[in-house]
Amino acid sequence: MNLKETIELLNNVISENSELIKNEESTKQFLVLPLLKGLGYDTYSPQEVTPEFTADFHKKNEKVDYAISINGQPRIFIEAKSINTKINKSAPQLSRYFSTFPSVKLGILTNGIEYHFFTDLNNSNIMDSKPFFIFNIINHNEEDFENLIKFSKNLYDEETVKILAESLIYFQSFKSVIKEIFESPNDDFIKFVIKERFKFKVTQQFINTSRPLIVKSIQEAISEVISEKFNIDTSRPSQEVSATSVEDITKDEKKIYYTQDEIDSLGKFEEFEGVTIVLPNPDSYIKLLKLTSEEYSVEKGNPLSDFFISSVVTQGSTIVGYLVGQYVNQMEDIKLYTVKSNEIAKFLDENPILKETGFINARLGSRLNKKNNETTYFLKSCLNNLSFRDIPNLISKIEDTEKFF
Known part of the structure; x- marks a missing residue:
């Protein structure tokens, strides 16, 4: 069974049997282990997927739910919660386990539906406080699925994971900054836009006066770019444009170098x-x-x-x-x-x-x-x-x- 089929099966399990999967143990047995198997890991080999792995550097008898070993060394720690547990963005328990083993570069916190992936971008061997990637079994797109594939046994590579983590973190950060600027441009951005076209001294009063004009300019500029790129009349309601027509337009716009x-x-x-x-x-x-x-x-x-x-x-x-x-x-x-x-x-x-x-x-x-x-x-x-x-x-x-x- 390949990964896509595994996820489809897990979707059915969640929709039909979620009321029977009440605790952490059943979540691990019916949701977590099947996904690990779908990713290519041998869940029947304790040398590869070790349950209740001892990680007692900070506290005695602390155990991580699963440790995945590659070439005899633990590389991935997985902490599982019950299906009814809401996952927070921080994971202090998993973080303690993470810092115990320098060989571990990936931590996963899951409730069987959401999988939060953590690494150590900010400080080596110290797990970041926020996940760089979240995969939802019942709500994901094709890009999410293709990112998940990178964690499969055949393709797993720490350098690739690091590159993926950096790109996703940077992308989300850049997107949030751009969104903030578009919705509520700060003084520096407004000053930058004004000075790109005008040479006079920009005062705070002029910045305040220009703010609503800048907001309107951003909105219209985005509309014009979309209109020019896809030949779409942005003055019409967006629901009038079907997904099929946008896809067809995109294909027509692609530059053809050879017939x-x-x-x-x-x-x-x-x-x-x-x-x-x-x-x-x-x-x-x-x-x-x-x-x-x-x-x-x-x-x-x-x-x-x-x-x-x-x-x-x-x-x-x-x-x-x-x-x-x-x-x-x-x-x-x-x-x-x-x-x-x-x-x-x-x-x-x-x-x-x-x-x-x-x-x-x-x-x-x-x-x-x-x-x-x-x-x-x-x-x-x-x-x-x-x-x-x-x-x-x-x-x-x-x-x-x-x-x-």
Whole structure:
């Protein structure tokens, strides 16, 4: 059962049996453990998911409800409350457990419906007072679900969690500031707007006089931006615009760099064990790249190379692997390799010419993790302004990546 199916099942359990799930133990058994299993953790292995984990640095016999261990070290602490308990934004009990173990970088407080995720952005090894992410089993959107996937066993990475936490915290902070300014602009913002267009000295009296004009200007400016961007008449009531029409308009507004015929000409699409692959057509790449055949060679890793990326495997919005193809027998046959995203560096080391030059229909890039000094490789289309996500049939969403690899 994949994560999406697990959440659907938990929704049914909550709606049909919430009256029977009255205490903390039943909440853990019927709601918390199934979600952990849906995230890929082995709830039957006490070495991986340890119940009543002893964390008695501050007080004797204090135990965290669950500790999830990775490579033999506790990495995640989970404190569960009963389904009827309202979760506060602060979690002092979980915070005490968190600070006991330096290896723990993620704390989760839950009542089986809401899951509050905490880390230590402000001070190392001291849990932040506010969660950076809240997931609600019965009330979440697609973005929430894709963020939840990042905490699954196969994808969990402390650096990724830190980046996610920072982005969510910053986003919420920026949004709240902008909202406050739009609803009630402060003196500094009003002064900034005035001085952008006028050179005279701005007095406090003029700021006070200008405040209602600034508020009105913000409201009308937002309306005009929406109107120009989506070709929507903002003078009409918002309910007159259907979700379908907005979606259609958004698609029409998207800039198209290559025609559908040109994209389709890039190769022949076939199925390989349920995964869509593309067999590249070098002539199409030569035409779109507008380069002469003399500029192509195996050494340069361009479309005349015998290596190519045929498909990108994703789980949610995260790339987890690649299907790498190689022409063999005078390009009459194709050999396919499945390569996990984090193991692609090893694959490249075994094929040094690829590490130097890149792949057919892909550019090779890399990111350096400053903490562990490890390099992670990533790929983009060799066509300008066109990523794999923009090409239909090049992406395969896999729910169970273990079966694929």
